[in-house]
Amino acid sequence: MVALFAVLTLTALAIQTTASRWLPLSALVPDLVLVLAVDLGLRHRRALAPIMAFAMGYAMDSFSGSQLGVNTFAVTLTYLIAYEVGAHSSANGPEAGAVLAFVAVLVQSLGGFLLSTQFRAPGQLEVLLPAALLQATLTAVIAPPVFALTAGLKRALGLTQQRSPRGWISRGA
Amino acid sequence: MKNYFLWRNRVPITGAILLLISAHFLWSGVRPDQRVARPRGLVMEALAPAQSAAARLADGGAGIVHDYFDLVGVQQENTRLRAELAREETQRARLAELEAENLHLSDMLELKQALALKSAAANVIGADASGLARTLVLEGGADQSLEPGMAVLSTEGVVGKLIAVGPSSSRVLLINDHNSALDAFDQRSRVRGIVAGVVDDGLVMKYVDRSEDVKSGDTIVTSGLDGIFPRGLLVGEVTAVVREGPGLFLTVNVAPAADFRRLEQVLVLTQRIPQPPPAEPKS
Numbered sequence: 399m400v401a402l403f404a405v406l407t408l409t410a411l412a413i414q415t416t417a418s419r420w421l422p423l424s425a426l427v428p429d430l431v432l433v434l435a436v437d438l439g440l441r442h443r444r445a446l447a448p449i450m451a452f453a454m455g456y457a458m459d460s461f462s463g464s465q466l467g468v469n470t471f472a473v474t475l476t477y478l479i480a481y482e483v484g485a486h487s488s489a490n491g492p493e494a495g496a497v498l499a500f501v502a503v504l505v506q507s508l509g510g511f512l513l514s515t516q517f518r519a520p521g522q523l524e525v526l527l528p529a530a531l532l533q534a535t536l537t538a539v540i541a542p543p544v545f546a547l548t549a550g551l552k553r554a555l556g557l558t559q560q561r562s563p564r565g566w567i568s569r570g571a
Numbered sequence: 572m573k574n575y576f577l578w579r580n581r582v583p584i585t586g587a588i589l590l591l592i593s594a595h596f597l598w599s600g601v602r603p604d605q606r607v608a609r610p611r612g613l614v615m616e617a618l619a620p621a622q623s624a625a626a627r628l629a630d631g632g633a634g635i636v637h638d639y640f641d642l643v644g645v646q647q648e649n650t651r652l653r654a655e656l657a658r659e660e661t662q663r664a665r666l667a668e669l670e671a672e673n674l675h676l677s678d679m680l681e682l683k684q685a686l687a688l689k690s691a692a693a694n695v696i697g698a699d700a701s702g703l704a705r706t707l708v709l710e711g712g713a714d715q716s717l718e719p720g721m722a723v724l725s726t727e728g729v730v731g732k733l734i735a736v737g738p739s740s741s742r743v744l745l746i747n748d749h750n751s752a753l754d755a756f757d758q759r760s761r762v763r764g765i766v767a768g769v770v771d772d773g774l775v776m777k778y779v780d781r782s783e784d785v786k787s788g789d790t791i792v793t794s795g796l797d798g799i800f801p802r803g804l805l806v807g808e809v810t811a812v813v814r815e816g817p818g819l820f821l822t823v824n825v826a827p828a829a830d831f832r833r834l835e836q837v838l839v840l841t842q843r844i845p846q847p848p849p850a851e852p853k854s
Contacts (some may be wrong), residue, residue: 412618413699415708416625417831424703448586455593460614461697463704464734464744467596474593480584507703511770513597514704515749522749522770533702541719553628 399442399557400450406434406548407454415461419426425529428537431458431496432502433544435473439480440490441496441549451477465514472506500538504530573677612737615708619696619740623710626696650836657838661690662727665803688801689842690724691715695834696740705748705768706734709837712741720799724839728805728828729753729793730837741839745831746806747772754797755806760784763794766806766825774807776823783821785812791825801844 409565410430435451442450455473459466480498484490507530508523515522577584632849692714699709711717713736722729725745731745744751747768756763762783764776779785789809795802805828813822 408618408621411700412621413617413624414700415622416704418698419626419695422832423702427702430699431700443582445581445585448582448589451586452589452593456610457614458700460611460619460735461700461708461742463699463701463706464748465597465600466595466608466611467598469701470593471590471597474586478583478590481582481586503584507699510701510703511749519749519770525770529702534722554662562734 399552400446402548402551402555403434403438403450403454406551407431407457410434411457411461419566423532426536427533427535428540429499429503429506429533430537430540431455431469431473432476433499433537433541434548435476435503436480436495436498436541437545437548439477440484440495443481443485447481448474448477463510463514468510468514469490471504471513472502472510473548476506488571495540495545496538499541500534503534503537507533512565544570579692606624608735611735615712615735615740615742619708619710619737622708622740623694626694626710650692653836654838657692657724657836658690661724661804661838662730664805665801675733687791688840688844690838691717691838692836693717693741693839694836704750705730705745705831706774706787707745707831707834707837708744709733709741709743709839710739711839712737712739714739716841717741717839718841722800722844724804724838724840725829725834725836727830728807728835730829730831732799733839743837746775747827747831750775753800754794755791756794756807757785758790758792759786759792764823766791774825774827775809776809776825777820778823779823780790781814781819781821783820785809785823787811795844799842801840 414427414430418427421427431454435454438447438451452470452474455470458469458473462469476498479502480495483494483498505524511523511526514522639656691711693709693711695707696710699706707730709723717733719733719736721733723732729746729747731743731751733741734744735742746753746766746791747766749768749770752765752767755765755766760783762779762785764779766774766776769775776791777787787809790808793800793802793804793806793807807825807827809823810826811824813824
């Protein structure tokens, strides 16, 4: 499972860093790493999973912004929220995942901006909001196919999932 | 009982600890040379070949096989000529600035600045992974003697500075990122200020006194006082000056000279610039 998510994260980062150069708006590139973190939180419940989420955020920080920690914090937080949602409610399907991804992108964009500027320029948030909303919507739209892809890859690799009293549990972590 | 609680909640507890660690990264402001930031170079290294290949595919459409078997010689020549052209363009821009400065009572000092600085050409192979920050990934890193803090230029003007360097790839913080700032001045009126990035891709010149003479259409160039960018490099053009409203300073909007979305190759200044004496521009 670690290897699968490592490969998926690097692929997601390669897509995100390459695609944004060729599109008119960088906000048109969905945040695939956050989608993977949501998938991890909803369906993968071993102690290694938050460490994987942390590593995914750190990898994201290697290709985004100037300050280490913004994406590490956002991705780990996204994982934890997804984990709690999956554990304490029955809403852990692709729709719930899409909503979580939408919220996560908004929180990451707006919260990340506030954190990286150390709350010095809150007035610029309204300029950032349309782009953040666009990226969050695109990420939410693309989240269900990404969940289906990861589920398909897990099945193909023999990393099957079973339902537990606290949600889906992956075997083979 | 206590152990059962810990075991049952091991995932959220682990997550919470990691969240605290990432919050510590944030608040402590990790520098690129610190040990905790070094694995970033490895991650960049892992992805550099994929980014490089994707950039080549997207750039030329010719493909990797085409690159390696048919046009190796032509491409090397092309790269060399582009690097030469970039150097010439930069030199020309600097000479133009020298001419303007000579009109403003500067001679011997400016001749020193006309000395060529060592530089290395690098291909742009990626952009920022999020839509929030403005960074680029370059093909070339510590193996090419690149270091964090080095200035990055294009034929159009100032691009940014290196913030992270891996063995064979590096990242540039663009001047229009909201965490970026450089010392610059108005070429016509010699008024100095700090040019910083804003969220909507533009630039603003900060700390310009309300009484200063700054107009739309003025050219903004680097002052050299930040110790990163040599004096006289083109930053952008003033697009609007807002004199109304509260505050001590003017709001000066600047359009960057370089089109960061179309950059394919840049120059990295591998030689640190000598500090000019704080003389002419008004502060």
